[in-house]
Structures are given as structure tokens and as C-alpha cells.
Amino acid sequence: MKKISYGMHSISPADIESVINTLKSDFLTQGPAVAKFEEKFAKYVGSKYAVAVTNGTAALHLAVLALGLKPGKKVITSPISFVASSNSVLYVGGEIDFADIDSASGLIDINSLEERIKSGGPDSYSGIIAVDFAGNPVNLEKLRIVAKKYNLWIIEDACHSPGGFFTTSDSRRSLCGSCEFNDISIFSFHPVKHIATGEGGMLTTNSEELYEKLLVLRTHGITREKGKFLNSSEDIEMGPWYYEMQSLGYNYRMPDILASLGTSQLERADKNIERRHEIAKLYDEGFKNSEIVPLVKFNEGHAYHLYVIQSEKRTKIYNVLVENEIFPQIHYIPIHLQPYYKGLGFSEGDFPNAENYYKKALSLPMFPTLEDQDIQRIIEIVIGV
Template sequence: MKAIPYGKQNITQEDIEVVVDVLKADFLTQGPRIAEFEENFATYIGSSYAVAVSNGTAALHLAAMALGIEPGDRIITTPITFAASANCVLYCGGEVYFADIDPETYTISLEAVEKLLKAHPKGYFKGIVPVDFTGYPVNLEELKKLANEYGMWILEDACHAPGGFFIDSKGQKQGCGNSNYADAAIFSFHPVKHIASGEGGMITTNSKEVYEKLLVLRTHGITRENLIKDFPNPELQGGWYYEMQELGYNYRITDFQAALGNSQLKRADEGLERRQEIAEKYYASFSENKGIKVQKRSKDAYNAHHLFVIEVSDRKGLYDHLRVKNIYAQIHYIPVHLMPFYKKFGWKEGDFPNAENYYKKCISLPMYPSLTNDEQDYVIETVKSFL
């Protein structure tokens, strides 16, 4: 059996052709494909605005800036995520606090968040960054109640979850990233994600103020719009004129990345449907195996399944066994608070037992739309034979 990775991009001939068309056109960056991608992505997600940037980490950083993190502000996130979900707070001079995960969904525990909030005076925390881990949606309606009570904003990390949703108290589907209950959300277009553009990211929001701020921040803080009216010498303001109004960054995406992303977006629902088929087969195959724990399923949550995670007691043994069999499973993630860098802030083993227990047992099995039925059967058989 050829090598089977945990995740993999699917590039079609149509994808290649749209990128070649851009390479032959006049714009490689800051061209028309970016605005087209932003408009189509906002429509797909259900948000009012979308801003494309160079990667998911840049999206987190700019969104955090646009939401107003200032030095010393305290922000809550989950320890089971990629480090960027926490790092974006430090980029802005803020302080990171963690809340433990729900041991069944693997997403941030709202009970743990509430406990943390109650242990401090109102106003102590400025915001929270929940993560739709594996594609499982955090119930942002419930989280929003806490955020409103304690005066916090919400920045949803939906990198794993385009197409995922939860059912709110009114029976309405709330798509991950639609910003109906969050102030902004972010996505990644890394090759193993649902939509691949090589690198790339997107910020979605329903706030015009946040949107306009993002547009300036992604391009060095420079703008030709809303110019300062008290410029001392109007004769120096011609068609060339622009202003740097804030300290921004060069977080622009290229036109050919946007074209690739837009082409991939057309197949997003098809890919999502295939991920559900793969997940259903995994669930059915492992449901009666007492040596395997699977992520919780709920009628009120639609998991977009960027990942399919199982827990086993001998995780290292299974990991090594799969690699011998040419199956390259992965571990998501080492708890952020146990990274050497974050330990410098005083975080230590034992702080978040649910997250730490999960990490000792978790392993991500292959999950991507082009995974064949035969390949998945081979993965399932190999896991079962080890156990």
C-alpha cells in the first residue's frame, strides 16, 4: 500500500488552469481575484464581510488587532489547538489564559470558561478565542451569553470548520464563521484544510468597523481611503497620494492564491460530503471496540471533520505501528500550555487535566476527500489488528 498521510490537498486540472490564467494576466497580487474570492467566501460562510490574507496566523493576528487587544489585556483560549490561536494574543502584547477542554468534544469547555470568569472580577478578561477543533463547532450562542455578561469579545478560530454548524436555541443552523455570535472568525487555506491555496487565510465579520480596519492593517496600515483632511499642503495630494495611518503589516494574499482558493471553494460542499462519508465509516467501524474512544457526536452539531481523532491507551505503539504500515497518522495537538515557551509564563503539567489526558491518547487518522475506500479499509484494519 502506498503512503497514506493524515491529510492531503486535492488539486484538479481546473485548479491548475485558473492559476495559469492569473500568471498570464496583469496582476499577481492585489488584483481582481482577491475581491472575487472574498465575496464568494463570505456568501458561502454566511457573513457580511470577508478579508483574505496571507495565512491563518496572519488572520488571527490582524483580527486580534482589529478587535482592539492592547498590551496587558487578558484573553482566554483552549490548550488543545495549534499554537497560533494563543500566539496572536502575545503578538499584540496581551496575556494568554487557558480553559480546559470538554473531554467528549475536545473543544473548549464552557463550564471551565465560566469557572475561570467567576474566579476574577468582571472586566478582568477582554476576549476569548474558541477553536472549532477537528471541525466540531463550539456553541457560540452559549459562549456569547458569558461574553456579554463579562464584557468580552469573541474571535472564533474556525480553521478546521468551514461548512460546520451548530443548531441554536431557535432551531437555526449557525455556520462556523458566520459571525452571528462572534465578533470575527478566521480560516486557513493550508494544503491539508478543506480549501487549499498553498497558504492563505480569511477573516469574516459582520462589523463594518472591524472590516474597514482589517483592510488597512493587512497592507502596512496604508490607505487611499478616508484621508486625513487637515493635510498642511493640498498641492502635495495628487493621484499618487496615500497615507500610513496605522502600524500595519504586509499580510496580503496573491491573486493566484485567491484564484486557486476560489476554484477550490466551488467544490467545498462536495469535499465536505466526502469527509462525512469517511467519518461515518470510521464511527461504524470503531463504535463497538472498547479499546477506542471516538469524539462525541451530537444532533445539534455538524462536524466539518478536518480531522478524525481517536483515543487509545497505547497511542505511541499505534502511531509507530501505523507508520510501519505506511500510514502517516498525526497528533493534534501537544497542549499549548506545555510548550517550553508557554511554561515560561508559569503554566505546568496538571493545570488542565482533560487536555493533558486527551493528549496522551489522541491520534488523528487519515481524513481527506481523495482518500479511497480501499485506503480507509486498510487504515481501519491496521488499527484493529494492532489493538
């Protein structure tokens, strides 16, 4: 029986050739392939700048660092995300808070977010991490109204949504990662994501100041730019070898090997989004006259990293699919119910929409090489439970 996972990477002959070419080149770690990947990715999402790093978690970490989050200040995000979204705040000594989700979309509820900020003390908050859950983009134009009201920055966690977009109030497409309405966006290139490099991540921004900070933070806090040196040549000899560590940075550099794979994968990103849309439509049509409820109806701007259904029989459906060698997943256990976060003071009942969502949610297989006959088989099994 054919095994089917909820997500699967796809490696083409062109991908393999690109990696082999890099292996034959003069650079294996960060070099010209990284710069090329950054340039092409920025163009793809419509941002001015892109900075490649080791993974999406590193991207989140550097984002909060670059935005100057101070110890003790709060950042608010969604409880329906992977724990990295909130962990990044704790890495730098910040405090995390959550706002409940909108049950109709799975995204953070903007009204609930504002009420949470009001009740928690507006002056105690520094920023918002907006999660494009499953590939469904947060309307950052609307979110920015709240952010500006309370002088908050916005990080878009777009790990699920490269190629996605939302429609603005003046009927334009605002691409995920364009940073049109936010400060920094971050992406992941984990194998189940749209673009796979094994491990890898990217930050995008339109701020030159933030861009320069990110470049330094990803490389130990070191700069080699002569015009930015703080020491004087009168104090220390400054030959061509000279560099300065000016802040506490990290080794979050992406190797050229991974960047070359990312650039190759980026070439077929639009084609893969089209296929994800086709699969979502097939699922929608298949479940149309059943008790199975898709989390959201088809949306052209949705990047469909995940296809999420909701059912009171979720666990039974999960078990029957696994018996048939089909391996769905559940995204996500609400972060505030994790033992570590309970230790921070969160508890069951804090965010009822998120908790009710979790009890019924199931992510079905969704990846571009998934075949129509497999989709129909999945639909038949799910409906038959």
C-alpha cells in the same frame, strides 16, 4: 506499499487552469482575484464581509489588533489548539489564559471558562478565542451569553471548520464564519485544510467598522481613500498618487495567484464536506464493536478536518500505522505544556482534561480523496494492535 498521510490537498484541472489564467493576467499580487475570492467566501459562510490575508496566523494577528486588545489585558482560549491561536495575543502585548476542555468534545468547556474568568479577575479579560477543534463547532450562541456577561469580544478560530455549523436554540443552522454570535472569524488555507491555496487565510465579520480596520491593517496601515485622509491639502500636495499611513499595519496581502486557486477550490467545498462525512461514518462503523473510541460521534455540523480517536494504546497504534506506511498525527500537544508557555507560568496539572486527552488522542487520515479500501485497511490495522 501505498503511503497515506493524515491530510492531503487535492488539485483539479480546473484549479490549474484558474492559476494559469491569473498568471496570464495583469495582476499577480493583490488584485481582482482576491476581491472575487473574498466575495464568494463571505457568501459561502454567510457573513457580510471577508478579508483575505497571507495565512491563518496573520488572520489571528489582525483580528486581535482590530478588536483593540491592549497590552496587559487577557484573552482566554483552549489549550488544545495549534500555538498560533494563543501566540496571536502575545504578538500585541496581551496576556494569554486557558480554560480546560470538555472531555466529550475536545472543545473549550464553557463552564470552566467562566470559572477561570471569575478566578482570574473579570476586569482583566478582553476577549475569547473559541477554537472549532477538528472541525467540531463551538456553540457560539451559548458562549456569547458568557461573553456579554463580562463584556468580552469573541474571535472564532474556524481554521478547521469551513462548511461546519452548530444548531441554535431555535433550531437553525449557524454556519462557522457567519459571525452571527461573534465579532470576527478566521480561517486557514494551508494544504491540509478544506480549501488549499498553499498558504493563505481569511477573516470574516459583519461589522463595517472592523472590516475597514482590517483592510488597512493588512496593507501597512495605509489608506488611499480621499475622504479618510487626516492631512490637509494645505499642508501637503495631494495628487492622485497620494496615500496615508495612519496606523502601524503589516504586509499581509494575499496574492491573486493564491486567491484564484482558493476560488476554484471553493467550487467543490460542499462536495468535499460530503466526502469527509462519508469517511467519518465509515470509521465510526468500523470501530463500533472495538475498544477504539472516536472523540465524538458523527455530527452533521462537524466539518471533519480531523478524525480523532482515543485509545490507551495510542503510541503503539501510531507506531504500527507508520510501519505500514500510514502516517497519522497527534493534535495537539497542550499549548500550556510547551516550554515557552511554561515560562509564562503554566505547568502540568493546570488543565487535566486537556492533558488526559493528549495522552490518548490520535488523528487518523482524513481527506476527500482517501479511498474506501484504504479506510478499511486503516481500521483493520488499528483494531489489530
